[in-house]
Amino acid sequence: MKYISTRGQSPAQSFSEILLGGLAPDGGLYLPETYPHFSAEDLTQMRGMNYRELAFAVLSRFATDIPATDLKAIIDKTYTAEVYCNVRDGENAEDITPLHTLEPDLHLLCLSNGPTIAFKDIAMQLLGNLFEYVLAKAGQGINILGATSGDTGSSAEYAMRGKHGVNVFMLSPHGKMSRFQTAQMFSLQDANIFNIAVNGVFDDCQDIVKAVSNDHAFKAANKIGAVNSINWGRVAAQIVYYFKGYFAATDSNAQQVSFAVPSGNFGNVCAGHIARMMGLPIKHLVVATNENDVLDEFFRTGVYRPRGAANTYHTSSPSMDISKASNFERFVFDLVGRDGDKVRGLWNEVDNGGAFDLNADGVFAQVPAFGFQSG
Numbered sequence: 001m002k003y004i005s006t007r008g009q010s011p012a013q014s015f016s017e018i019l020l021g022g023l024a025p026d027g028g029l030y031l032p033e034t035y036p037h038f039s040a041e042d043l044t045q046m047r048g049m050n051y052r053e054l055a056f057a058v059l060s061r062f063a064t065d066i067p068a069t070d071l072k073a074i075i076d077k078t079y080t081a082e083v084y085c086n087v088r089d090g091e092n093a094e095d096i097t098p099l100h101t102l103e104p105d106l107h108l109l110c111l112s113n114g115p116t117i118a119f120k121d122i123a124m125q126l127l128g129n130l131f132e133y134v135l136a137k138a139g140q141g142i143n144i145l146g147a148t149s150g151d152t153g154s155s156a157e158y159a160m161r162g163k164h165g166v167n168v169f170m171l172s173p174h175g176k177m178s179r180f181q182t183a184q185m186f187s188l189q190d191a192n193i194f195n196i197a198v199n200g201v202f203d204d205c206q207d208i209v210k211a212v213s214n215d216h217a218f219k220a221a222n223k224i225g226a227v228n229s230i231n232w233g234r235v236a237a238q239i240v241y242y243f244k245g246y247f248a249a250t251d252s253n254a255q256q257v258s259f260a261v262p263s264g265n266f267g268n269v270c271a272g273h274i275a276r277m278m279g280l281p282i283k284h285l286v287v288a289t290n291e292n293d294v295l296d297e298f299f300r301t302g303v304y305r306p307r308g309a310a311n312t313y314h315t316s317s318p319s320m321d322i323s324k325a326s327n328f329e330r331f332v333f334d335l336v337g338r339d340g341d342k343v344r345g346l347w348n349e350v351d352n353g354g355a356f357d358l359n360a361d362g363v364f365a366q367v368p369a370f371g372f373q374s375g
Helices: 015-019 040-046 051-059 068-078 121-138 151-160 179-186 202-214 216-221 232-249 267-277 294-301 328-335 340-351 363-370
Strands: 003-005 030-032 099-103 106-109 142-147 166-173 193-198 257-262 282-288 372-374
Touching: 003 015, 015 121, 015 232, 030 328, 051 068, 051 232, 068 121, 099 232, 106 232, 121 151, 121 166, 121 232, 142 151, 142 202, 151 166, 151 179, 151 193, 166 179, 166 202, 193 202, 202 216, 232 257, 232 267, 257 267, 267 282, 267 328, 282 294, 294 372, 328 340, 328 363, 363 372
Parallel strands: 142 166, 166 193, 257 282, 282 372
Antiparallel strands: 003 030, 099 106
């Protein structure tokens, strides 16, 4: 499996080669050249798998350059009841992401059982172990530069704390995170964890990370890597729990499910989109936003119009207080037929403070075929 950039001007690379970085050299995001596909027979075999087995079945299609025995060992080390122990009464920690039924045909997929009680622990704990493995193989170290509005930072730091060859430098908006997540991050005393508060909002932090990522000489000289949701390894790991949730909520592959996903940077629901592209019978992906409704506006109108820091609301859900959804570029790449030139033009408008409208050439009319709704 090779990975290409959404902007079409970077060479194809392997899973391990893109794992430690963030943006591609041309400023785009990495995606597989083609999505692997699971047939009905594959889904039947996967239905009885536990979480670790399911993770291997999915991730082995993406990380083809890591020996199967090594990948299985990393997965088995990551997804344990001891790590994901914060379960509700009556739930089994071995399920990793238990399904809690609220009423018939309405379920809650519980993703907050990890060490920081954030859904990002599901992917980040795997990323920490993958980083350590790849770095040890290469005899290298890495300096992770990240931006957070709360849960990414604490999840990353708890996943990377004490990891050999890894330093974490995490930018966060001063005074704009929850007190709980601020305490999680700033109380860590590990020698490889560095917290940096920025006067501004999350997008200001993210812009700094992107600027560093686009300074290729500086990035190479200082071995800069990324763990934000732009990192493909995180998206790949999140795909797994859509399969897990689907199998837990259904009795046969003839059934469809819909997922409602709180969305800020579009990484979580992007993983659901990819799971659907891989053959998982998903009917709708409902993109749920708060007052920062740039994604809701797009799925209603076809216009993608980032708000900017001055027009971003500070709410009780800071992880959703994002005006420029970084992973949205991955979906648009698929929406426009994987045309890197087209995506590069659209994001040139965005990166220069503008917006784009996909109604003019009929592209927006194709959105329903991808199963997306807003809410």
